[in-house]
Amino acid sequence: MKELYFLFVDVNHNIVGNTGLEAERSHNFNLGLNYRKALRTGVFTAEVGGFYNIIEDLITLAQIDATQYSYVNIGEYRTAGGSVGIGWDNGHWLLNVGGATTGRYDALGESNEQAWLYTPEARASVTREWRQHGWSASLFAKYQGELGNYVYVSETEIGRNVLEPYVMADVNVSKQLWQKRLRVSIGCKNITDVTNVGSSITSGGVHGGDGGTVPLAIGRTYFLRLDLDLKKSE
Numbered sequence: 001m002k003e004l005y006f007l008f009v010d011v012n013h014n015i016v017g018n019t020g021l022e023a024e025r026s027h028n029f030n031l032g033l034n035y036r037k038a039l040r041t042g043v044f045t046a047e048v049g050g051f052y053n054i055i056e057d058l059i060t061l062a063q064i065d066a067t068q069y070s071y072v073n074i075g076e077y078r079t080a081g082g083s084v085g086i087g088w089d090n091g092h093w094l095l096n097v098g099g100a101t102t103g104r105y106d107a108l109g110e111s112n113e114q115a116w117l118y119t120p121e122a123r124a125s126v127t128r129e130w131r132q133h134g135w136s137a138s139l140f141a142k143y144q145g146e147l148g149n150y151v152y153v154s155e156t157e158i159g160r161n162v163l164e165p166y167v168m169a170d171v172n173v174s175k176q177l178w179q180k181r182l183r184v185s186i187g188c189k190n191i192t193d194v195t196n197v198g199s200s201i202t203s204g205g206v207h208g209g210d211g212g213t214v215p216l217a218i219g220r221t222y223f224l225r226l227d228l229d230l231k232k233s234e
Helices: 107-111
Strands: 007-009 014-016 025-038 043-056 059-063 069-073 077-089 093-106 116-130 135-144 147-154 157-163 166-177 182-189 196-203 213-215 221-228
Touching: 116 147
Parallel strands: 014 069, 059 147
Antiparallel strands: 007 014, 025 043, 043 077, 059 069, 077 093, 093 116, 116 135, 135 166, 147 157, 157 196, 166 182, 182 221, 196 213
16 A cells, blocks of 8 residues: 555655565565673674575565655565674673675566666674663664666666765764663764765666766764663563
């Protein structure tokens, strides 16, 4: 119902439904392994996973113009990829790093001699806690590699373009007050001030120069947050 009749238009969004969509069908396969080891100085964790998806008549958003999007059927679509990650927690420091890659196949790319488009990702986070004093500080960063996207060319043609890589990062500091019933947090989101990302149409297996830019985020923002726990202490 959402993909057929959705209408979301405001200062930041312009998304409309498509009543001509066909229902999509899919087969999904996932495999994962998690490891956890408690040591005297902390807890070590590791994970690895992989997936493979086969989708017929995939429904996805396609860019109609600079700001407007609508839902379209892509036809045959496949994704395959994997991820790895490790973590460490000793009660004061919480560290996590990981990476992933995702390959995407569709008939549009095959016609341009680039059937599979691979997207790498890398992420890292660090948290420092001073539990006795109720303080904590966190930093999160993510690298997003080249990412495929879809463009509405005409009523009978859907094209594929590629978004350039970018890095997103957030930071926040929090303090517990009033017998740990009130938490005050301040921070900054999108430290790298990502707003528009360059894009290029793929043609013949290479990138063209007529993609322009795609709006991605509103840029760097700062926040103040208050969390109050109303439960009675036992």
